[in-house]
Amino acid sequence: MIATLYSTGQLNAPIGLACALALGFCFGLCLEKAGFGSSRRLAGVFYLTDMSVVKVMFSALVTAALGLVAAERMGAVSLDALYLMPTILGAHAVGGVIFGVGFAMGGWCPGTAAVGVASGRVDALVFLIGVVAGSIGYNEAFPSIAPLASWGSRGVAFLHQSLNVTQDQLVLGLTGMAVIMFWFSEVIERGPAIARPGVSRLFLAGFSVVLCVGALVALNVPRIDLPLAPAKVPATALSPTQSAPGATPGDAVLSEVQTGRDHIEPLELARRIMERDATLTLVDIRTKQEFDAFHLPGAQNVPMSELPTALAPKRGQGVIVIYSNGMTHPAQARDALARMGFGNVYILTGGLKDFFEAVLKPASLREGPQSPETVAAINKARSFFLPAELAKPATPALLTPPGRLPGLVDAAWLKDNLGKSGLKVIDLRPQPQYNSGHIPGSFALNLESLRGNVGGLPSMLLPAPLLAQHLGQMGLTPRDLVVIVAGEAPHDATLAAMALERLGHSRYALLSGGMKAWSAAGLPTDKNLPKASPTRYPAPDGPDGFTVTGIEVNAAMAGGKAVIIDVRPADYYNGTKSDEARAGHIPGAVNRPFTDDQADAPDGSKRLKPEADLAKAYAALIPSKDHPVVVHCRTGHQASQTWWVLTRLLGYTNVKYYDAGWTEWAARPEWPAVTTQTQEKKP
Amino acid sequence: MSDTEKTTQPGDGPDLPDSTDAAGTGAAQPSQEPSPRRAWAQAARQATDDTPAPPPMNPYMAGVFLGLTLLASYLILGAGLGASGAFARLGAWIEHLVLPARVEASAYFGPWFPAPLSYYLVFMAVGVFAGGLLSAVAGKRVRLMVERGPTATRKIRLIFTLIGGVLVGFASRLAMGCTSGQALSGGALLLTGSFVFMGCLFATGYLTAWAFRRQWR
Numbered sequence: 001m002i003a004t005l006y007s008t009g010q011l012n013a014p015i016g017l018a019c020a021l022a023l024g025f026c027f028g029l030c031l032e033k034a035g036f037g038s039s040r041r042l043a044g045v046f047y048l049t050d051m052s053v054v055k056v057m058f059s060a061l062v063t064a065a066l067g068l069v070a071a072e073r074m075g076a077v078s079l080d081a082l083y084l085m086p087t088i089l090g091a092h093a094v095g096g097v098i099f100g101v102g103f104a105m106g107g108w109c110p111g112t113a114a115v116g117v118a119s120g121r122v123d124a125l126v127f128l129i130g131v132v133a134g135s136i137g138y139n140e141a142f143p144s145i146a147p148l149a150s151w152g153s154r155g156v157a158f159l160h161q162s163l164n165v166t167q168d169q170l171v172l173g174l175t176g177m178a179v180i181m182f183w184f185s186e187v188i189e190r191g192p193a194i195a196r197p198g199v200s201r202l203f204l205a206g207f208s209v210v211l212c213v214g215a216l217v218a219l220n221v222p223r224i225d226l227p228l229a230p231a232k233v234p235a236t237a238l239s240p241t242q243s244a245p246g247a248t249p250g251d252a253v254l255s256e257v258q259t260g261r262d263h264i265e266p267l268e269l270a271r272r273i274m275e276r277d278a279t280l281t282l283v284d285i286r287t288k289q290e291f292d293a294f295h296l297p298g299a300q301n302v303p304m305s306e307l308p309t310a311l312a313p314k315r316g317q318g319v320i321v322i323y324s325n326g327m328t329h330p331a332q333a334r335d336a337l338a339r340m341g342f343g344n345v346y347i348l349t350g351g352l353k354d355f356f357e358a359v360l361k362p363a364s365l366r367e368g369p370q371s372p373e374t375v376a377a378i379n380k381a382r383s384f385f386l387p388a389e390l391a392k393p394a395t396p397a398l399l400t401p402p403g404r405l406p407g408l409v410d411a412a413w414l415k416d417n418l419g420k421s422g423l424k425v426i427d428l429r430p431q432p433q434y435n436s437g438h439i440p441g442s443f444a445l446n447l448e449s450l451r452g453n454v455g456g457l458p459s460m461l462l463p464a465p466l467l468a469q470h471l472g473q474m475g476l477t478p479r480d481l482v483v484i485v486a487g488e489a490p491h492d493a494t495l496a497a498m499a500l501e502r503l504g505h506s507r508y509a510l511l512s513g514g515m516k517a518w519s520a521a522g523l524p525t526d527k528n529l530p531k532a533s534p535t536r537y538p539a540p541d542g543p544d545g546f547t548v549t550g551i552e553v554n555a556a557m558a559g560g561k562a563v564i565i566d567v568r569p570a571d572y573y574n575g576t577k578s579d580e581a582r583a584g585h586i587p588g589a590v591n592r593p594f595t596d597d598q599a600d601a602p603d604g605s606k607r608l609k610p611e612a613d614l615a616k617a618y619a620a621l622i623p624s625k626d627h628p629v630v631v632h633c634r635t636g637h638q639a640s641q642t643w644w645v646l647t648r649l650l651g652y653t654n655v656k657y658y659d660a661g662w663t664e665w666a667a668r669p670e671w672p673a674v675t676t677q678t679q680e681k682k683p
Numbered sequence: 684m685s686d687t688e689k690t691t692q693p694g695d696g697p698d699l700p701d702s703t704d705a706a707g708t709g710a711a712q713p714s715q716e717p718s719p720r721r722a723w724a725q726a727a728r729q730a731t732d733d734t735p736a737p738p739p740m741n742p743y744m745a746g747v748f749l750g751l752t753l754l755a756s757y758l759i760l761g762a763g764l765g766a767s768g769a770f771a772r773l774g775a776w777i778e779h780l781v782l783p784a785r786v787e788a789s790a791y792f793g794p795w796f797p798a799p800l801s802y803y804l805v806f807m808a809v810g811v812f813a814g815g816l817l818s819a820v821a822g823k824r825v826r827l828m829v830e831r832g833p834t835a836t837r838k839i840r841l842i843f844t845l846i847g848g849v850l851v852g853f854a855s856r857l858a859m860g861c862t863s864g865q866a867l868s869g870g871a872l873l874l875t876g877s878f879v880f881m882g883c884l885f886a887t888g889y890l891t892a893w894a895f896r897r898q899w900r
């Protein structure tokens with residue numbers, strides 16, 4: 001098989017241009033030798049005085065046709081490797097009519113006029129100026145005559161198919177007709193003072209026989225299996241911008257599919273659309289309904305069955321990209337079009353689905369860190385492709401309460417936003433209470449399910465992967481805004497918050513006053529269970545950055561710099577009460593019971609004290625906002641509240657959470673413990 | 684130019700007494716003689732000769748060679764011969780010199796940019812010119828002149844050929860090729876559209892040629 005330059009996409013590469021130059025040279029030589037450097041000779045065909053045009057043209061046509069038939073039947077060349085012009089009946093008929101008038105009027109056609117100019121014919125030069133002008137005129141008129149240019153499109157149609165005869169019959173018929181025309185030409189040319197080439201009857205008889213025998217031979221050549229020539233695909237990947245009429249890589253459909261040359265990547269397509277690439281024709285083959293809901297800018301909605309007609313004016317013109325949601329239908333359409341001679345059709349890799357994933361997915365939802373340039377590019381693409389309300393820098397439909405996140409929300413805000421997408425309400429109350437009435441749509445979560453024995457230590461917040469799996473079962477996604485609803489105790493809410501913090505999920509808020517505030521406000525509840533499809537919540541790698549171990553606290557204690565805050569009730573701190581292996585507290589630790597941060601609201605709920613009060617209280621304990629602080633209690637439950645107050649409300653930046661707390665410390669006799677009495681003994 | 688034309692006119696055949704020879708082949712004669720006297724002598728010989736010199740080559744053999752060139756083009760390039768495409772590209776390039784933004788945004792020429800001339804058919808047209816030039820020079824058939832009938836004015840001939848060129852340029856774009864690119868190249872592949880084009884071309888050519896005959900008289 002011959003790999004033509006067209007089939008390897010090298011028609012306009014240097015080698016293609018060089019070959020075209022050489023072939024053009026032979027072409028010009030033949031035309032000139034045929035006497036076509038003269039317009040009078042050419043025009044003579046229309047006055048029946050010089051039939052050279054017919055003789056030369058049909059000799060050439062039959063010679064080439066026989067050669068091509070033979071080459072194809074031998075297996076030397078595949079039709080896929082040839083540029084097959086589609087038949088567009090309207091364009092060909094009307095074009096032929098206009099061309100006929102122009103040819104008779106001008107006495108030249110473009111190729112012969114080039115030879116005429118070489119022969120010094122001024123009229124040929126003027127004719128070519130007209131051709132150039134006519135081409136420009138066509139370009140200017142194109143928008144209004146485009147329907148004509150595609151009228152009666154039949155795709156690649158062969159004459160024997162159109163006439164419903166076999167190729168053999170057509171080739172033999174054509175050869176016979178050519179021979180008859182030659183003899184007829186010789187006869188009608190005879191007349192007074194007619195210039196005729198010196199062709200004897202004997203020559204013509206011999207030539208006629210040679211043509212007919214040639215036709216029979218060509219139609220009966222045996223198939224020879226030539227080794228497949230290695231495809232000389234240029235090293236530089238063929239960019240669709242290089243595609244041009246007759247030059248698109250459109251040979252063997254299968255080889256293109258195999259090499260993926262029929263694809264255009266989402267990012268490449270996005271770039272071209274955003275640059276308003278005039279060479280791009282974008283075709284959406286989804287249903288009208290889907291198209292109306294969303295389509296890429298500039299796309300036209302064409303049903304698959306109408307593609308050949310609708311795209312006919314764009315055949316060979318620039319780049320046609322067909323897309324759908326996926327790839328199956330565009331791929332089928334592309335194959336069909338390629339076989340009809342559309343060499344410039346591409347399909348969008350992965351369809352709209354991949355386009356959204358690769359181009360429009362918000363930076364905040366992508367895996368791994370994104371460079372600022374990437375984020376800017378994504379935001380630019382989003383504002384270009386998405387409707388304005390979706391393209392805001394915030395991710396689409398991302399619900400954000402007033403104030404900071406993580407933070408606090410009140411019942412009124414929650415009520416107003418209930419039912420919005422992206423909102424997940426988690427109810428931490430025991431199940432009987434949840435079952436008998438909860439905030440509509442809220443999910444029940446047993447706080448203790450977030451804790452367990454880790455490495456022998458009881459009541460530890462579970463590792464991130466377990467928490468991710470656990471919360472994923474509730475349908476939690478990183479985009480969700482979580483509102484944590486405790487019964488009333490703020491430290492219940494903050495313990496759940498620690499789980500979200502460990503996952504790196506900062507889009508959450510605590511409902512001030514918990515369920516008690518909701519009920520006190522007379523807001524609605526129901527008894528329905530919410531629906532959710534489990535998700536795969538991505539678990540962060542590595543430690544959470546705020547939890548410290550007993551050994552680290554020991555070191556901090558020894559260092560003496562860190563403020564260790566024991567948030568247990570004072571009697572536990574003092575050592576007068578104990579549920580643990582030892583009574584007392586860590587030497588140097590200060591006591592700030594978590595209950596000191598809570599206050600009763602007028603509605604009867606327990607809430608965190610106002611920020612100003614808390615700030616004042618902690619400013620007395622901690623020298624600066626970035627001073628190292630360790631908070632702990634017995635199991636990590638109460639300390640979660642202090643940690644949350646310090647970091648999320650008051651903005652302390654270096655607060656560590658000793659989760660294992662006094663449970664672990666007391667059980668390690670080698671670590672020092674003091675009671676208030678022993679401490680008072682100290683000087 | 685007019686000087687050249689004057690000296691070469693005898694060889695063009697316009698002085699033939701029998702002007703019904705509408706398409707006399709005198710133009711193609713190797714008559715660029717060094718001496719004006721010999722040229723005149725030849726013209727005089729022609730004027731009395733009813734059988735002017737034949738074209739440089741037997742048209743059937745020229746056709747066979749042309750067919751073989753076309754076959755080679757298909758087997759090497761994968762595409763046929765063509766001429767009008769190059770002039771359309773030239774038109775795009777020229778229009779771009781004047782109205783760059785408009786052309787680049789246009790539906791038909793637009794996709795050819797940024798490099799409308801790096802196209803195989805443009806190079807082929809250069810080859811056609813070179814091949815024609817070599818053959819015409821070698822055969823001494825180069826003659827600077829406006830080819831026309833003996834009594835036709837230069838003006839009428841140039842007006843006709845200009846309008847003809849405009850029509851041909853337009854029609855070649857509409858039909859996606861001219862006599863070489865569409866009729867011959869497509870015909871050799873037995874494509875239906877090419878035969879439709881060819882049929883319409885010759886039909887209207889014969890129907891309208893009568894109206895344009897005066898330029899050859």
